[in-house]
Amino acid sequence: MDTFANFLGGTAALFGDPVGVLIFFGGVVGGMLFGAIPGVSMLTLAAILLPFTAHLKPEHGIMLFSVIYCTGVYGGAITAILFNIPGAPENAPTAFDGYPMTQKGKAGKAVGAAVMCSAIGGTISCIVMMIATAPIADWAISAFGPPEIFALVFFGLAVAASVGAKTFWKGWLSIMAGLMIAVVGLDPVGGMERYDFNMPYLLAGIHFIPTILGFFAVSEIFVQAEKKATGSYKAPKISVDFPTFRELWAHKIAVVRSIIIGFFCGILPGIGATLAAFMGYNEAVRWSKDKLEFGKGKLEGVISSETANNAATGAAMIPLLALGLPGGALTAMMVGVFQMHDMEPGPLVFINSPDLVWVVFAAMFFANLSILFVGFLETKTIINLLRIPFQFLAPMILLLATVGAYAVRGLVIDVVVMFIAGVAGYFLRRSGYSVAGIVLGLILGKIGEQTFAQAMQMLHFEFSGFLQRPIALGLLIAGFLTIGGSIYGAFFRKGPKAATMS
Amino acid sequence: MGKFKTGDLVEAGLWLSLVAFLFAYSFEFDRNIEIYRYGATAWPRAILLLIAVAAIGQLLNQARHSDDSATGMFAAAADDASENTQHSSLGWYLCTFVLLAIPFVYMNLPGWIVSTNNIPEEGVARVKIITAAVLFVIYLIFAWRNHVGAILALPVFFAACLEDMGFYALAPFFIIGIMILMGERRISRMAMIMPLIYGLLLLCFVKLLYVGLPTGYVRPFYDFGNWVVALLQ
Numbered sequence: 001m002d003t004f005a006n007f008l009g010g011t012a013a014l015f016g017d018p019v020g021v022l023i024f025f026g027g028v029v030g031g032m033l034f035g036a037i038p039g040v041s042m043l044t045l046a047a048i049l050l051p052f053t054a055h056l057k058p059e060h061g062i063m064l065f066s067v068i069y070c071t072g073v074y075g076g077a078i079t080a081i082l083f084n085i086p087g088a089p090e091n092a093p094t095a096f097d098g099y100p101m102t103q104k105g106k107a108g109k110a111v112g113a114a115v116m117c118s119a120i121g122g123t124i125s126c127i128v129m130m131i132a133t134a135p136i137a138d139w140a141i142s143a144f145g146p147p148e149i150f151a152l153v154f155f156g157l158a159v160a161a162s163v164g165a166k167t168f169w170k171g172w173l174s175i176m177a178g179l180m181i182a183v184v185g186l187d188p189v190g191g192m193e194r195y196d197f198n199m200p201y202l203l204a205g206i207h208f209i210p211t212i213l214g215f216f217a218v219s220e221i222f223v224q225a226e227k228k229a230t231g232s233y234k235a236p237k238i239s240v241d242f243p244t245f246r247e248l249w250a251h252k253i254a255v256v257r258s259i260i261i262g263f264f265c266g267i268l269p270g271i272g273a274t275l276a277a278f279m280g281y282n283e284a285v286r287w288s289k290d291k292l293e294f295g296k297g298k299l300e301g302v303i304s305s306e307t308a309n310n311a312a313t314g315a316a317m318i319p320l321l322a323l324g325l326p327g328g329a330l331t332a333m334m335v336g337v338f339q340m341h342d343m344e345p346g347p348l349v350f351i352n353s354p355d356l357v358w359v360v361f362a363a364m365f366f367a368n369l370s371i372l373f374v375g376f377l378e379t380k381t382i383i384n385l386l387r388i389p390f391q392f393l394a395p396m397i398l399l400l401a402t403v404g405a406y407a408v409r410g411l412v413i414d415v416v417v418m419f420i421a422g423v424a425g426y427f428l429r430r431s432g433y434s435v436a437g438i439v440l441g442l443i444l445g446k447i448g449e450q451t452f453a454q455a456m457q458m459l460h461f462e463f464s465g466f467l468q469r470p471i472a473l474g475l476l477i478a479g480f481l482t483i484g485g486s487i488y489g490a491f492f493r494k495g496p497k498a499a500t501m502s
Numbered sequence: 503m504g505k506f507k508t509g510d511l512v513e514a515g516l517w518l519s520l521v522a523f524l525f526a527y528s529f530e531f532d533r534n535i536e537i538y539r540y541g542a543t544a545w546p547r548a549i550l551l552l553i554a555v556a557a558i559g560q561l562l563n564q565a566r567h568s569d570d571s572a573t574g575m576f577a578a579a580a581d582d583a584s585e586n587t588q589h590s591s592l593g594w595y596l597c598t599f600v601l602l603a604i605p606f607v608y609m610n611l612p613g614w615i616v617s618t619n620n621i622p623e624e625g626v627a628r629v630k631i632i633t634a635a636v637l638f639v640i641y642l643i644f645a646w647r648n649h650v651g652a653i654l655a656l657p658v659f660f661a662a663c664l665e666d667m668g669f670y671a672l673a674p675f676f677i678i679g680i681m682i683l684m685g686e687r688r689i690s691r692m693a694m695i696m697p698l699i700y701g702l703l704l705l706c707f708v709k710l711l712y713v714g715l716p717t718g719y720v721r722p723f724y725d726f727g728n729w730v731v732a733l734l735q
Binding site: 024027029061167168169170172176177179180183187189190193194195218222228229390391393394395396398399400401403406407410412415416419420421422423426431449452453456458461487 | 513517524528531533535536537538539540541542545548549550552553556557559561563602605642649650654657658660661662664665669673676677680681683684685686694695697703707713714715729
């Protein structure tokens with residue numbers, strides 16, 4: 001009852017203040033637009049706005065960032081579906097099935113499902129966030145130490161090895177290639193230079209944004225260009241047929257599963273929406289009877305990924321507000337907003353500034369709901385971009401990707417890396433490897449190594465320590481079983497039957 | 503167990519060579535870390551071991567299922583792979599390799615020419631422009647014979663020249679180049695679309711979002727870039 005009264009209070013405070021309302025709608029539209037423009041992301045908008053929040057009230061500053069977070073995570077799905085360009089890493093799994101749906105003339109259905117599921121996932125996550133911030137934060141933070149997070153990363157990679165590649169072995173090689181790219185730069189424990197080849201640029205590691213743009217957007221342009229050159233290119237059909245209620249209802253279990261996965265991944269500091277989206281997608285594949293249809297334009301793939309990544313947004317606020325631990329880049333910027341106003345996020349915020357907390361919670365709730373309305377309107381207009389002939393669209397996408405890669409750190413070498421990744425992605429795709437696997441390996445590589453090192457230090461370098469931690473042990477066993485099953489399938493079953501193994 | 507195909511052997515060979523090279527290079531940073539028993543090399547070496555195992559597993563798997571087109575989990579990658587049979591001859595790969603090498607030649611050759619000939623600083627720009635022009639002619643010769651390779655190499659060549667010649671001067675040529683390689687031949691359309699894409703990009707990113715794009719160092723490209731920036735501000 002207290003929660004509901006607090007929520008009403010937060011809502012009244014949000015909509016009773018004209019400046020607050022203006023900032024709220026600015027954040028909703030800005031997040032969606034920046035999420036949807038290829039080459040830039042909600043992080044770009046947040047970085048641009050960060051200095052200006054010093055002139056805002058603390059609750060307006062934090063509210064603006066939380067709204068951008070909710071709508072930006074959804075916005076990235078649009079470009080992932082229409083152009084195979086994920087707006088952010090958390091939208092990458094959306095492209096696996098969303099883009100093939102576009103090629104089949106079902107872009108409207110894919111975007112419609114993304115709108116619905118982002119709104120559902122985000123809204124439910126917000127409600128749970130409001131009710132359960134304190135108890136869940138206590139449980140997750142005490143139950144999930146480095147060994148559990150490492151085990152979760154291992155399990156995620158084991159499942160992902162089976163996604164998108166021609167064979168299990170190529171899926172595994174793709175993941176490992178991504179992990180090797182993540183090794184470049186300083187090691188996370190001792191700060192040793194690894195594989196820098198005496199190039200100062202490589203000391204900071206290979207940034208994941210140019211790499212993602214290269215592997216997804218640029219390689220896709222190359223693949224389509226080859227089809228144009230060989231005369232096999234088919235322009236995507238335009239459709240604005242949204243999914244029917246019956247179609248969405250048929251995937252209710254996938255939605256619920258993805259909300260649970262998204263919420264628990266989002267609550268873990270440093271993991272956030274990216275792993276949530278990949279895990280949501282992987283579990284959809286794992287439990288599906290039509291595994292072979294994934295990657296070819298299956299609606300359930302879009303639904304699982306988009307529900308999970310938006311479900312992580314509400315959950316990501318729990319460690320931030322309850323413990324002061326940011327879960328990702330955008331929540332880390334929120335810490336900056338707090339600090340600019342001489343505040344520290346953490347348990348004391350609930351005591352010292354309850355109004356701020358409930359304005360933010362209310363704003364996130366309504367931001368997720370607004371995805372439903374603004375998202376449908378936006379979709380009707382933005383889907384028409386597909387009408388542009390490919391020979392005009394291709395240079396636009398390549399230049400947008402160039403600007404996006406350059407804007408990250410202001411380095412031309414990032415643009416070179418992006419195009420090299422594009423060429424590599426083109427050849428790897430030709431040979432049946434999974435670019436999604438490489439990107440997942442790259443993103444989770446650093447987290448995996450860091451948590452492994454922390455876990456080993458914590459367990460006094462005894463691997464048997466994992467046996468005494470039930471959650472970590474369960475996840476490791478599940479990971480090994482997945483790999484074992486896939487290897488068995490690769491060697492002892494013939495042809496498409498192998499598909500059922502994972 | 504079927505027979506090993508040449509392509510599969512080459513693929514496995516490439517992975518294993520990469521593993522051998524990266525393993526050998528790992529001795530460069532094989533030093534103790536006081537607080538961490540496994541040091542900086544354990545993680546990459548474990549990954550390399552798994553790559554080697556997977557490469558051998560893939561080779562054995564291909565030999566076992568040599569008659570199957572796709573033995574894997576999902577058909578998406580198999581679809582990608584099956585569509586690309588037209589550009590897989592040795593000649594095509596060699597021609598593509600030459601085209602892709604051109605940007606890297608540009609990134610290294612001017613510096614080598616300047617240092618070996620003791621060219622003064624004011625002559626560096628001329629060396630870079632002449633090198634770029636010569637390499638572009640070579641690019642056109644090979645692009646004529648290999649359309650797909652040309653599409654792969656042009657963006658890399660564009661990125662390689664970006665530092666010296668800047669985004670503002672190169673982008674219009676890049677847009678036209680990509681349009682031509684994508685099959686557009688109508689000059690009127692290209693003349694209309696190129697300024698539209700260029701203008702929209704600059705308006706959105708430079709004028710509205712204040713994104714500083716590279717202006718280059720080499721005149722007259724540098725002067726042109728600064729002129730555009732001044733115009734927009």
